Amino acid sequence: MKVSITVNGKEHHSDVEPRTLLVHYIREVLGLTGTNVGCDSSSCGACTIHMNGEAVKSCTILAVQADGAKLTTIEGLAKDGVMHPMQTAFMENHGLQCGYCTPGMVMAAIGLLNENPKPTEEQVRVGLEGNLCRCTGYHNIVKSVLAAAGSK
Numbered sequence: 001m002k003v004s005i006t007v008n009g010k011e012h013h014s015d016v017e018p019r020t021l022l023v024h025y026i027r028e029v030l031g032l033t034g035t036n037v038g039c040d041s042s043s044c045g046a047c048t049i050h051m052n053g054e055a056v057k058s059c060t061i062l063a064v065q066a067d068g069a070k071l072t073t074i075e076g077l078a079k080d081g082v083m084h085p086m087q088t089a090f091m092e093n094h095g096l097q098c099g100y101c102t103p104g105m106v107m108a109a110i111g112l113l114n115e116n117p118k119p120t121e122e123q124v125r126v127g128l129e130g131n132l133c134r135c136t137g138y139h140n141i142v143k144s145v146l147a148a149a150g151s152k
Contacts, residue, residue, distance in 0.1 A: 001015070001016055001017075001018050002015055003016055003066065004067060005025075005063070005071060006070045007030060007071045007072075007073065007076070008071070008072060009076065016029070018062065018064055019062065020064075021058070021059055021061070021062060022058040022065070022066050022071075023035055023047040025063035026049070026058060034073055034103045035058060035074065035103060035104070036103060036104060038101070039059075042057045042059055042130075043130075044101070044104070044132040045057060045101070045104045045130050045131030046101050046104040046132075047059045048104035048107040048108045049072060049073050050072040050107060050110070051066060051070070052070055053070075053114070055107055055111025055114075057104075072107075073103075073107075074103035074106060074107060077106070077110075084110070085148050086144070086145070087106060088148075089144040089145070089147040089148035092144075093140050093147050094144075095136070095140045095141045095145075096135075096136070097133075101131060101132060101133045105128065105131050105141060108127075108128055108131045109124075109127075109145045112124065112145065117149060118149055118150070119145070119146070124142045125138070128142075
C-alpha cells in the first residue's frame with residue numbers, strides 16, 4: 001500500500017506492507033533509529049512519538065493508519081542544532097542512564113506538558129506510567145520533567 005507521511009517536517013512517500021508497524025516503518029524504512037522497540041506489546045513506551053501533535057506508542061499503530069499524518073520523532077525535536085528544552089532538562093538533571101527508554105520518555109514527557117504545562121510531581125509520575133525505565137528509579141526523570149515545566 002502507498003502511504004504519504006510527514007516525519008519531522010519532511011514528506012515521505014512509500015510502499016509498505018499493510019501489516020508494517022509504524023515503529024518499524026520509522027526505523028527500517030526511514031532509518032530514524034532513535035525510536036526504540038522495547039517490548040512489542042505497548043507496555044514500555046520506548047517507541048513513543050508524536051502523531052498529529054499527540055504522544056502515541058508507534059508499536060500500536062500500523063504505518064498505513066498513519067497515512068496523511070504528521071509525525072515527530074526524537075530526531076525532530078532539536079531545531080538548528082539547539083536541543084528541545086525537555087532534552088536539555090534530561091541532560092542537566094541526569095534523567096537517563098543507559099538511554100534506551102530516553103527517546104520515548106522525552107516524547108511522552110513533552111506530550112504530558114502539552115496537556116498539563118505545570119504538573120505536580122505526582123501528576124508527572126502518573127502521566128509517565130506507560131513508559132518504563134529499568135535503570136533510574138524515575139527520580140531524575142521526574143526531576144527533569146519538572147525542570148522543563150519550570151516547576152522545580
